[in-house]
Amino acid sequence: MTEDGHAAPADDDVAAIPLRDDEGDLNPAFVEMLEAAVEAADRDRVRALAGDLHEADVGDLLDALAPDLRTPLVELLGDDFDFTALTEVDETVRVQIIEELPTATVVEGLRDMESDDAVYLLEDLDEADKAEILAGLPFPDRIALQRSLDYPEETAGRRMQTDFIAVPPFWTVGQTIDYLRDHDDLPEEFYEIFVIDPGFRLLGSVPLNRLLRARRTTRIDGVMAETRHLVRATDDQEEVARQFERYNLVSAAVTDDADRLVGVITVDDIVDVIQAEAEEDIRAMAGVGDEEISDSVVYTVKTRSVWLLVNLATAFLASSVIGLFEASIEKLVALAVLMPIVASMGGNAGTQTMTVAVRALATRELDANNAGRLALREIAVGLVNGVGFAILVGGIAGLWFRDPTLGMVFGAAMIVNMLAAAAAGIAIPLTLDRFDVDPAVASGVFVTTVTDCVGFLAFLGLATWILVS
Amino acid sequence: MTEDGHAAPADDDVAAIPLRDDEGDLNPAFVEMLEAAVEAADRDRVRALAGDLHEADVGDLLDALAPDLRTPLVELLGDDFDFTALTEVDETVRVQIIEELPTATVVEGLRDMESDDAVYLLEDLDEADKAEILAGLPFPDRIALQRSLDYPEETAGRRMQTDFIAVPPFWTVGQTIDYLRDHDDLPEEFYEIFVIDPGFRLLGSVPLNRLLRARRTTRIDGVMAETRHLVRATDDQEEVARQFERYNLVSAAVTDDADRLVGVITVDDIVDVIQAEAEEDIRAMAGVGDEEISDSVVYTVKTRSVWLLVNLATAFLASSVIGLFEASIEKLVALAVLMPIVASMGGNAGTQTMTVAVRALATRELDANNAGRLALREIAVGLVNGVGFAILVGGIAGLWFRDPTLGMVFGAAMIVNMLAAAAAGIAIPLTLDRFDVDPAVASGVFVTTVTDCVGFLAFLGLATWILVS
Structure with missing residues (x-):
């Protein structure tokens, strides 16, 4: 991996300065060290410093970095860069980096992402950039993203993940668990399994803990909870957030106008909405709109x-x-x-x-x-x-x-x-x-x-x- | 159930007025109907109107009701009243109702609650009321609540649930699933299983979807994720909320100073914290402190x-x-x-x-x-x-x-x-x-x-x- 001839840094050197201080803030010394490595285009050192971090930490580092070093950091990290990190940065920073990167790199990065995160990255771009990136994606990915993007901004359709697990009501618990064991292309995280009829209409859902506690021979409709809190793809995200908050939901099925299951919204996206909506009120009252600290x-x-x-x-x-x-x-x-x-x-x-x-x-x-x-x-x-x-x-x-x-x-x-x-x-x-x-x-x-x-x-x-x- | 001689109301009468309007607000006509039933002490009608509602909806109704009708509503609902509803109301309303109810009723209500919700109800009461209620609880419940209450206000220790599932690392996936199937006294909701050593020290956790996807013969430490984001019982809840938000967590183990697992915090409690912290800033900037609209x-x-x-x-x-x-x-x-x-x-x-x-x-x-x-x-x-x-x-x-x-x-x-x-x-x-x-x-x-x-x-x-x- 030392393709550009630099020696890999000693481990203790990198470990000497922690990423965050006791307060949880980014350590300025760490940021400076990373900036120096990016400026020197020292690929190995950059990867040693930031290659293994959680995407949220990489996102915070991108926000903190001098603006002209952000895209170079992404390029130096190469395969070690998880594009999900871009969902954690300010909109200004996100748009800047995506516009500066070659389209092929962005397309490659998007392919590995969950659909809701990919939509989040795409939605703020101008139409030409968006179309160029979508054109580079394989057909099924493109269609899924396009369908989410067709819903109006700030609706459930924009925030939902289009990857989910749905089974028919006559399956048994054992059959369902075997299905989960045998398939590798499942979503990375899920909290419930949906139950649908042949027309893809939602019948109910089974929280995973209920699935685990049931006997293998039990039919799915025997452990299924009927959906009390239905989210429509066209619902405003603020209304969805209120439902999550009111009924302490962790995930919720999203249906289209014909009651067909089209996606799932999880609480991590809703946490951001709740935070953003409360922010909006403070900002609106002071007359600072949707401004971010990285704006010009x-x-x-x-x-x-x-x-x-x-x-x-x-x-x-x-x-x-x-x-x-x-x-x-x-x-x-x-x-x-x-x-x-x-x-x-x-x-x-x-x-x-x-x-x-x-x-x-x-x-x-x-x-x-x-x-x-x-x-x-x-x-x-x-x-x-x-x-x-x-x-x-x-x-x-x-x-x-x-x-x-x-x-x-x-x-x-x-x-x-x-x-x-x-x-x-x-x-x-x-x-x-x-x-x-x-x-x-x-x-x-x-x-x-x-x-x-x-x-x-x-x-x-x-x-x-x-x-x- | 018509012990006081009233005829049960016709179903269509009750169903005619929906609880909420299209905006999701409580319907004033429904509130008035309920108020009339409470004033008339019409137990059957009160139960028909509010007995089957989600506890969050009952909470919203309590907030909306005229102050002198709140405790009577709780008393009329009797066994149909889930004390969890009191976690959804304003502090003023919560304290009012708990103080007005007989201690025995409160004790009975607390016994059915998750420990984090019970702590939430108890913490705002004055010391004498708190001690009286605690004294009425059976020994193990009392100790668990007391231990949470001993942590300072607004810490993870106060928000955590003390009921959780922990298994040793040498168990297999199959053994764990059988354990879950065979035990009835598990927490109502859980999203991960914790892995501990004989000294109750936390080794890691297994999200339920990973448990479901693993073969029955796999050892738990083979599917376990090491804990990257440790929450201490003494951590400030705001700091915990930031971790949940930053790393998109759904639940997190809480440990004491000796690294022993003492509880679990789930995202639904954290959503309330995030909301409250953003609120706090708006309110502080306008000089209205922690005031609620039900305050005197x-x-x-x-x-x-x-x-x-x-x-x-x-x-x-x-x-x-x-x-x-x-x-x-x-x-x-x-x-x-x-x-x-x-x-x-x-x-x-x-x-x-x-x-x-x-x-x-x-x-x-x-x-x-x-x-x-x-x-x-x-x-x-x-x-x-x-x-x-x-x-x-x-x-x-x-x-x-x-x-x-x-x-x-x-x-x-x-x-x-x-x-x-x-x-x-x-x-x-x-x-x-x-x-x-x-x-x-x-x-x-x-x-x-x-x-x-x-x-x-x-x-x-x-x-x-x-x-x-």
Whole structure:
């Protein structure tokens, strides 16, 4: 294996630096060592360092490597590189590596993969690259992948594995076990065996532990569990994830519109979906979309500036409210000093209510059954917090500017804005959800617009009425 | 079963209203029907409606029911109530029901549960209730639960099931399968069989599909996979979840400090952890802690007001910066109108950067290997967005107040604050993480304090220097 003349490195040299530190993070010293080996095109050393690692670890290394060394690492690893590692990296990194590699290498890599992982690699490529790679695959593989890719993005059809084990109901347990013993081309991992009729329609499934506990002479339909939780290939992956979570599933059969079994979804893919969906909400609420830390400056500016632009419009709206009271501010400049506090407190209280509502909607904990109860609680919380903080800030402001009336006006505005925050924080996500707009994306702008405008209007309006005129 | 004299309801009556609508949400009409039956103490109807449901559905119903009807529902269901349903409800609801039920009923319910689920129910109770329930359990069950409860909260020891199947390495596949066929007291679900030495030390494991595919005469150590990903009972559940996610595990052996096998963790418990950890970050960033939608007003006010109080302090800090420039504002009131825009844009840009950093830290994507790269990208994004928005807002402000110099000052302050936002957004989470403070909890306050103060200082300072004096 020392084809390029380098001596194989001493084992203790490689073993000296562990891949991960005690926290489970990649060791920077290991990454540097690998980078040096890739830069030197030292094939043996690269293989000694990364050839035997789990594909997830190789994926993490690819993410951590300097961008121009990623494809060279894959090429140096050659046959030791398991393309499944590319399912573990950021989308940007995945697309970069697949586009940089020769098509023949990618085709070769895809042939060894499970169908769901292969679809995961292909789906983000542009149509031309996808077609070129598919054309290189043998017929049955191509058809299987094509069928998955024909389902819309983020559906069960895209996440399912098309390799599975299905037996007729009249087989015995013994026959089934013998079948498993005698066949080598089975999926790498499986957790249940499906039972189908001659038309490939799903009748039920047998978890492996039930198969193992049954007598050899028992008929399969005697140990089969009827499918309670049916997944359709066209179901949204988020809906599928909710089913897995709700019913503690490990794998689930996927059927087409004619009830025919077409694939199986396993929990490892669903774990990624659950993680991604929760991420999506955090990101949507902060206006950073589907951005990844490996994205370019240009892409990042493009996605983030949209959100900042929306925020700018609402900020101008709020400042036009202030503009209405220029005369009052000129007379009593303390108003300008205090007004951001009212807006900020309202914004924070509104965000609290909104976050609870958005997440409860996402996890389906909040629906028509308890919306009224939650709204009442939020208004009550807004009132209690409003009164409490009104007394506190009113007192401070009164002392600071030696003007008790100013303090009272300030406190009154605080109560008004906390109530507005509670009402907006619950009503806006519920309304958006009703109109099928993702509440995580849009609620934040509306809620802070309400709390900014109401905050400035209540404080400056009351002040103008009571203190200035 | 009609012990209280009620006639059993007609089947079509019960079947007429489905439990869930097309979206998968609980049907309000079904909930109302159940509430009516519980209120009427109509045991037969309650059992007809909810007796055969999956425990997850019963859990969702308990959450949706009016609080005073929850314990009565459990009591009316009697033997038909599977206590596992209580693992699916909010903590508040769980504690309420367990405290309201007679201890004997809870003890009876716990006896039928898997050990990990039983621990989940017990751990949130106060010590006295916990001790009373444990005292009612038979000796072996009590010891197993006690041992799990002795591990710290949120560790693998708390989440593990203490029931598992372990065989010696010299057994054959056939012997193992016969053992499984002949024993009835096996765990309800299992995905692998563990291999141990006489000292109960873990040697490896055999996934069920490998056991099924092997010949009966093969020795277990011939099909055994060595354990690559070891989970210690004292490991934090978040660390365990990361391992499951990284290596696509379905179950994992848990060992004690002496390498002895003490339990098994399965992916269904880990799915809940992953969900909870992502939730935690969203909630921490909005300052709503571990609050649930079923919490009381008093509890909610208590947790949220802490965050609002911290925010109030920083708001006063920012407004004291404004206070420094009262004289300038008095002379040029347009400053008061425009200043919230600078602060708001900085706050939003800072939150974007911070959210990306906080999540990347949480998922371990961000570490020493790429912190420098991300910081550079963020500064570049801040600069590009800063200059772009400076031109835009500078132009608008210049036209609005017919004062080009004011527009230029406004634009310059925007650039300064966008850069400050980028720097604070990346530096603050990294610093907090370095000092082992959860960046999700604390970053937000610090970042917006920086962007508020820098925003007001830059704008009002530049304006005072160039426009006013």
